[in-house]
Amino acid sequence: MKYRIGEVARVLGISTDLLRYYEKKGVVAPQKGKYNDYRYYDSWDINFLLDCLWFKNFGFSLDQISDMVRSYSASDITDMFLAKEEELESTIKRCELLLQRSAEHRLGMERIKLLGSCNVEVSPSGACFLNRYGDEYPDTEDLEPYARRWLELMPYNHRYFELSERALCGEDPSDYRWGYFISDDYIEKLGTKPEPPMIRLSAVKSLHTVCRSSGKGMFGPRMLSHAVDYAKENGLDFTGPARGTLLASVCEDGELWGYFEAWIPIE
Numbered sequence: 599m600k601y602r603i604g605e606v607a608r609v610l611g612i613s614t615d616l617l618r619y620y621e622k623k624g625v626v627a628p629q630k631g632k633y634n635d636y637r638y639y640d641s642w643d644i645n646f647l648l649d650c651l652w653f654k655n656f657g658f659s660l661d662q663i664s665d666m667v668r669s670y671s672a673s674d675i676t677d678m679f680l681a682k683e684e685e686l687e688s689t690i691k692r693c694e695l696l697l698q699r700s701a702e703h704r705l706g707m708e709r710i711k712l713l714g715s716c717n718v719e720v721s722p723s724g725a726c727f728l729n730r731y732g733d734e735y736p737d738t739e740d741l742e743p744y745a746r747r748w749l750e751l752m753p754y755n756h757r758y759f760e761l762s763e764r765a766l767c768g769e770d771p772s773d774y775r776w777g778y779f780i781s782d783d784y785i786e787k788l789g790t791k792p793e794p795p796m797i798r799l800s801a802v803k804s805l806h807t808v809c810r811s812s813g814k815g816m817f818g819p820r821m822l823s824h825a826v827d828y829a830k831e832n833g834l835d836f837t838g839p840a841r842g843t844l845l846a847s848v849c850e851d852g853e854l855w856g857y858f859e860a861w862i863p864i865e
Contacts, residue, residue, distance in 0.1 A: 600638040603628070610647060620650055623664035656682055695787060699753055707846045710857045712808040716828040721841060721861035723801040725785060725792035726758050728777035744795060748778040754788060755780040757844035759858070763836055765819040766826055766862070774818065779843055799841065804861035805829055808845070812855045825862060838863035 607614045620626055621637070626646050628637040646667055653663045658678070666675055727748050729741055748755060758779035765773040779799070785792060792798055805828065809821040819826075822840055829836065842860035849855075 600629070600640055601644075603637045603639070606639045606644065606647070609644070610651065612647075612651070617647070619660060620647065620664065623660075623668075625650060625664050625667050657686070658682065695754065695784075699784075703753070703846075706859070707857075709808055709859060710845060710848075713810060713857070714808070714824055716805055716807045716825055718834075718864070719804065719806045719861075720801045721799075721804040721806075721863070722781050723799060724779055724781040725790075725796045725798050726760075726777055726779045726841075727796050728758075728760070728775045730776035732772045732774065741795070751778070751780060751784075751788065751790065754784040759817075759842050759844075761819050761822065761840040761842075761860075763839060766822060766836060766840060768819065771818045771820070779841075802838075802861075802863045803865075804841075804863050805834060805836075806859075806861050808857065808859050809842075810855050810857045812853055817856070821858065822860060822862070825860070829862070829864065834864045836862055837865055 601609070603614050603617055607617060617626075617637075621628060626639065626643040628639045628643060630637060649667050650663050653666055654660075656679075658666065662678065666678060670678070727744055729735060729745055729748075755778045758777050760775045762770070762773040764770045780788075780790065784790070805825055807822065807825045807828075809825070811817045811821050819840075825840075828834075840860050840862040842858045845857040845859050847854060847856050
């Protein structure tokens with residue numbers, strides 16, 4: 599029984615372009631019509647095509663599949679599967695980390711509900727990289743490789759900021775810095791080495807709060823005025839800059855808001 603290319607495509611649920619590709623690679627060699635340019639496949643050809651589809655669903659590339667079907671020995675195919683298993687294990691680990699990070703981000707967004715509240719807790723430990731001071735990014739080529747590295751670490755890191763004690767006290771509202779933060783948990787799981795200019799951040803007793811800002815140029819220490827007032831009312835002394843991360847940027851009533859989680863070290 600002979601089948602034309604369209605019939606084979608329908609039987610296998612694949613495109614005619616893919617069938618032509620496998621023909622080009624020598625996986626199948628359909629007969630050409632004597633008086634036309636039609637391709638005719640038999641069950642032998644379809645067997646090879648089924649092998650191709652079987653390998654394809656493991657994630658092998660089309661070029662790899664054409665070799666595996668037509669020219670590879672049992673040893674060659676075994677080696678291909680060993681390499682594929684290593685690749686799949688790496689993918690599984692990445693997916694597990696992404697699943698963990700997704701859940702963390704989702705739960706983190708729920709802390710938006712804590713807007714304006716204050717409590718004493720221990721800040722997260724990890725490492726940060728600062729690459730923006732106020733509204734300016736330093737024009738330093740030495741920092742470019744580190745900036746790219748932190749972009750590659752997304753989404754396991756956080757947008758991070760620091761507001762100096764001088765800024766919190768109202769002496770210099772523009773004294774803040776931006777960069778990225780990654781927790782010790784992901785430093786370990788990703789094998790990241792916190793080397794300079796990365797800065798290690800220890801877990802310290804802090805005043806914790808959630809704040810927000812909206813609009814260009816509105817980020818600054820006034821977001822944390824409620825936390826400053828709370829500290830004064832409760833006799834708490836700040837011992838370092840406020841450290842925080844972006845929880846989320848959301849639209850509310852037609853206005854964009856940035857929500858932040860902050861920790862201010864206290865005695």
